[in-house]
Amino acid sequence: MKKPRLLLINPWIYDFAAHDYWAKPLGLLYIASWLRANGCHVDFIDCLNVHHPQMAFEPHIKHATRRANGTGKFYRQRIPKPAFFTHIPRHYYRYGLTYRLFWEELNKLPPPDVILITSGMTYWYPGVFAVIHFCKQKWPQVPITLGGIYATLCYEHACQYSQADFVVKGPAETTLPSLLEQLTGIKLEYTPKMEYDPDLPYPAFDLLPQIDYVCILTSRGCPFRCEYCASRLLFSTFYQRPPQDVFKEIIFWHTQYGIKEFAFYDDALLVNAETHAVPLFNMIIKSKINVHFHTPNGLHARFITPKVAKIMFQAGVKTVRLGLETASPKRHDQKLTREEFIQAVHYLHEVGFTPSQIGSYILIGLPGQAKAEVKETIVFAQKLGITPRLAEYSPIPGTKLWPEALQCSQYDLANEPLTHNNSILPCAHSSLSWEDIKELKKIWHISCT
Ligand code: SF4
Incomplete structure (x- = not known):
């Protein structure tokens, strides 16, 4: 039976400040690894990729300086503040790839069977919503699943406003296998245990363009x-x-x-x-x-x-x-x-x-x-x-x-x-x-x- 093709996306950050202070979507990379262990084909787009070869040539972008220990700045683009932040004496940014390059990344890929999007801080949800918006434009028929921290802590908000087809809360091991079975008709042979699992493969850092x-x-x-x-x-x-x-x-x-x-x-x-x-x-x-x-x-x-x-x-x-x-x-x-x-x-x-x-x-x-x-x-x-x-x-x-x-x-x-x-x-x-x-x-x- 044909194994599903899954697209995993780490969304943008929208914030006054954000640094790559050893910040990687570890949960999503673990999910990628156990999905691959089940034979699924996994594609990955990191909106916070600091090594995209074309980012240095994008206009109106603040550059991503890096340190020897792997940390550093993300690329960032100044954007208007949400209306109720106008009194805050700080600029507001979108951190990560430009919209144009993100769209190009989507265009490089064949249509997936399911899109899985993670989420970080509750107040970063505009980055999540933007990713969902682009994916819906590109592949209106492909189901989108949203998980992660925002989805767990603000579940009702995510269900009501995100436009994701499915919002899952809590650890992915408890929710994702049955949802993927429902969406693709394929039962995963391996799902990680909730306690220590010696069979859990290492997180899929190899999906990153460069491992700092x-x-x-x-x-x-x-x-x-x-x-x-x-x-x-x-x-x-x-x-x-x-x-x-x-x-x-x-x-x-x-x-x-x-x-x-x-x-x-x-x-x-x-x-x-x-x-x-x-x-x-x-x-x-x-x-x-x-x-x-x-x-x-x-x-x-x-x-x-x-x-x-x-x-x-x-x-x-x-x-x-x-x-x-x-x-x-x-x-x-x-x-x-x-x-x-x-x-x-x-x-x-x-x-x-x-x-x-x-x-x-x-x-x-x-x-x-x-x-x-x-x-x-x-x-x-x-x-x-x-x-x-x-x-x-x-x-x-x-x-x-x-x-x-x-x-x-x-x-x-x-x-x-x-x-x-x-x-x-x-x-x-x-x-x-x-x-x-x-x-x-x-x-x-x-x-x-
Ligand atoms: S409950 Fe949270 S803040 Fe307190 S020790 Fe644990 S991780 Fe740290």
Whole structure:
């Protein structure tokens, strides 16, 4: 029986700011790999492709400068702001390919049987809608399925407005096989398990035009329940892969594709460190491979012991991001104390990490959060000799903090996901002014993440 031809698309980002900070559509690349394992033909278009040979010649485009560690800027084109953002003193952009080149990419392909589109931040949905619009124009008869973070967290909005034929919420393993069977008449022989699955093929990074770095998941989900975070809404349980299995994957990418830069995408890399991260890093050290690791999702400072810090350094960790969030004791739950944080930074410094390698995410714009609290946290981080990195709070439907966010925001968060945009600090209008934010950024010369 003829196997289906599937087109997978990573859409544009529409935002005030976006950086390729080890940002790849890992979920979609995993889906691509298990669909290929079923014999499906998979085509892939990445609207955020920074290596498209013609992008450098497109007019009115800001160029995508890149760094040696694989991160950098996306191409971007300034576009008009949505009407209710006119008072925001920042420009608005579409990040990624021009419409013209995207259309050319579609024209290169034969008609697929099904189109699968992923989605990221809830407030990036205009990029998703634009992709759906183009695909509908090109192949009106081909069914379009929308999944991913926006589709999961704003399911009703996506069903009502996206024009996708099918919107799926939650992990693809639970929804996609039966939907594809319904659409193509073909039953997939292999579908990944929801817990650790040794047969799950590695994500299909080979579909990218160039692999600058590989994102690694050593675990899935998070055992914690922070009040502002969507982790449990996207994947409700937590499991860890055997370290030997992760090590094999790293060796595979390094030897087969020459990859040197790896970004851990885990929410909780250092949980159960003695049986998980420690043996993994020890295997890396023993193998003597020359690779670099980055932890953009943040690490739990409380799990950094002298031993963990030492093997992280020896294994080649180059970017350490710690979740500090706020130094205010009144906001701290059992996840972290000030003392634990100070201790962790001390251990990292002792083994040789430099201040520029250690960054601490500091939340700004939490409901009711005053300037003084942010200032205090920045000063706290600076005194410890690490780099504060402001992470603007984005309200997320379904989180514990959502009702409070709804109450204090001047925007219609419940009905308009564009207003979840962290760049507008949607929950801070009564406690932080644009002047305050400018001052905070200027005084401490820090950049927002
Ligand atoms: S913020 Fe981090 S630690 Fe907290 S629930 Fe989310 S992923 Fe887990």
